[in-house]
Amino acid sequence: MLTVNRESNRGTNRSPKGIVAGLMFMMMTIVSVMALSMTTSTARAADGESTKYALDKAHTAIYFKIEHMGMSYTFGRFNEFDGEFTLAGGDSQFTMTIKAESIDTGNAKRDDHLRGSDFFNVKQFPTIEFVTKNVVVEGDMYHAEGDLTLHGITKSVTIPFQKLADGKARSGKKKTGFVSEFTIKRSDFGMMYGQGAMGDDVTLAVSFEGEAE
Amino acid sequence: MIEPIWAVTGMVVPALLAAIVLALTIRPWRKSCSIHSMHLGWALAILVGFGTGYFVTLGWPHAPMVAVDYLGLVALIAVVVQLGVNLSNCPSWVVPIARSILAIALTPLLLISYIEHSWSASEIVLWLSALCLASVAIQGLMTALSHRAGRDLPVVLGVCAGAVGLANLMSAWETGGQLGLTLAAAIFGGAAIAMLMSCKIAARGVTIVVMPIYLGLLVIGHFYNSLVGWHAIVLAIAPLAAWVGEIPKLKSKSAPWVIAIVRLVCVGIILLAVLFPVVFAFIESMSDEYAY
Missing domain, CATH: 2.40.128.110 (Lipid/polyisoprenoid-binding, YceI-like)
Structure with a gap:
């Protein structure tokens, strides 16, 4: 319960810089996951051929x-x-x-x-x-x-x-x-x-x- | 191809060794001789003579894998059986049973790996029954003959073994040819000593070790190599023609040397019936100019 409260507090008090940084972090994470996913599927294709x-x-x-x-x-x-x-x-x-x-x-x-x-x-x-x-x-x-x-x-x-x-x-x-x-x-x-x-x-x-x- | 060096190490040396071993065992210069020492002498003479030729031809013995390895094992078992029944005080009925077991076991042992790839279950039963019966009959008859025949029987066996060697040699199994010739050399070496003996039991024991090897060479020659079936059959029964010397009228009225010549001629005619076409086919195929 205590943890949830703290997070909600963080969300409400976020500055514009923090929002940009957060967005960039999210995008980088998505790109990384996509890249990793693509690499894995390529490897699987090679192995499975x-x-x-x-x-x-x-x-x-x-x-x-x-x-x-x-x-x-x-x-x-x-x-x-x-x-x-x-x-x-x-x-x-x-x-x-x-x-x-x-x-x-x-x-x-x-x-x-x-x-x-x-x-x-x-x-x-x-x-x-x-x-x-x-x-x-x-x-x-x-x-x-x-x-x-x-x-x-x-x-x-x-x-x-x-x-x-x-x-x-x-x-x-x-x-x-x-x-x-x-x-x-x-x-x-x-x-x-x-x-x-x-x-x-x-x-x-x-x-x-x-x-x- | 028979190389000159092999002719010495594979034939001359086995003949000399067999002669020496038989001479030391039976001591032919003595006036008395015993059946016991003849059995012992022939077993050791063939073991040393044929064993030397086998080693020269095939190298050190190893665990049996191919038929010719089992042939070496058969020869060794035959010697052990002969030595065992002579050196121990076993009952007399053990001797024919031990020899019969060896005669029956001969063909299945040699054909163990052939059967796997070549015969159906019914063929296995038919072929092995026929071959075991033939093996027991031929070896039994030859052993019986060795109890009656004189010093000439080893010579007859030597000629037969030489013919088997030549037939295998010219039927594209050179190792078999060499083993046949080395067996013939060992028998002739022993026969030379037996000729010096004054008693009439010089042939006792010669067949017990020689015949399994003799028949084994024919079985391997035909089933694993190119020796023609009817050639193998005729060569297998050829030594039985030596029984001609036991015809009562001939035996009672003829000198031993006459009987020996009659035996050799009869066996020789049968052997030539096989060797002639084999040699003819070999010479004809020489136009292929194959050496190895």
């Missing part, structure tokens, strides 16, 4: 190269795969599953050998999988830290995906594309056969497009 893309298999390629006896590189690719990715800043996600049996080095006999127990052991480990755990975005670069499961062994790797450009599909849906090149050691994944004759480092080159769902 999450777009999920399905892999466009016709415009996706997964190639690898491995040193052969120190003389040259043997190139190969995987023909069957699936995946999706979600672009949402730091909450982005990349998931890819490759059918190990689809390995293709352009030599049927070598491919049979690669599918067998000496290398990929595709009957026991039919898929190669990558699932992100954390993504750090720096401009067009998406550094995707995640679990790569190959030959039944899961290792944490960081794959740098470079976003090339956005575009539109014929359907009118949003499209975007990435490229990446990174190196893994096959011995980390238990593929020890032929060490020396073949390099331990395997360089993968991945290029893919996704269409917004």
Whole structure:
């Protein structure tokens, strides 16, 4: 009760200077609240702009190269795969599953050998999988830290995906594309056969497009 | 590809080690010999010989993850079973039961990870029943043969193991090829010592450790690699052709060396029926110029 009385007294006894100052304070408060509100909504929009893309298999390629006896590189690719990715800043996600049996080095006999127990052991480990755990975005670069499961062994790797450009599909849906090149050691994944004759480092080159769902 | 260095460390060394271990265990220069020491000798000879080749080919043993790791485990269990039943005073009925359990467990253990991705429930029941029955029958018949045959049986087994090695090697599973050849080398090393023995029980115990590894190489070769189904079946039953030496008329009227030649020829013909098309296909594919 006492407090109310004091306030009412202040209101009735206010000078013109005080009224101006009060008005200015009110306006500044309103502007500040509006600005804060706008900033927050902008941030929310950025955070909430999450777009999920399905892999466009016709415009996706997964190639690898491995040193052969120190003389040259043997190139190969995987023909069957699936995946999706979600672009949402730091909450982005990349998931890819490759059918190990689809390995293709352009030599049927070598491919049979690669599918067998000496290398990929595709009957026991039919898929190669990558699932992100954390993504750090720096401009067009998406550094995707995640679990790569190959030959039944899961290792944490960081794959740098470079976003090339956005575009539109014929359907009118949003499209975007990435490229990446990174190196893994096959011995980390238990593929020890032929060490020396073949390099331990395997360089993968991945290029893919996704269409917004 | 079989490198010269591997040929020495993966074949010559295992053969020598198996020969030394068998010689030290059975001491062939003695006039007397016992079934007990033959079992012990073959178990240790194959353990040391094949174990050395396995280590040279695949590196240090680790927790089983792939079928070939389980094959190493099978070999170890077979040795433990053989040593266990010989070193302990267990009742005689325990021995066939222990061997049967090992024969039954062989294929499910090797195919544990194949089943998950490749077969439906009914296929699992059908395939595993057929494979377990075949494993028990083949191993049982070969063990029975080892009780009757002479010094020639290890040689026959060595030839069969070599054929399995070559078939796997030429069917795009080089590690399997190397393991088959290392098994053959270890058997031949032991067989050389067995030849020096004067008694007729030189084959006792050889099949108990050798046959699980032999059949295991065929199972992995076919189900995980490119060994053709009928090739695997013919190679699996090929050692049974050595029973031809037990035909009463042949056994009673022929010298041991004649019986040995008959066994080798019969088994050899069956092995060649597989090796011929395998080698032919391999040579044909050499035009691909693939090495690794």
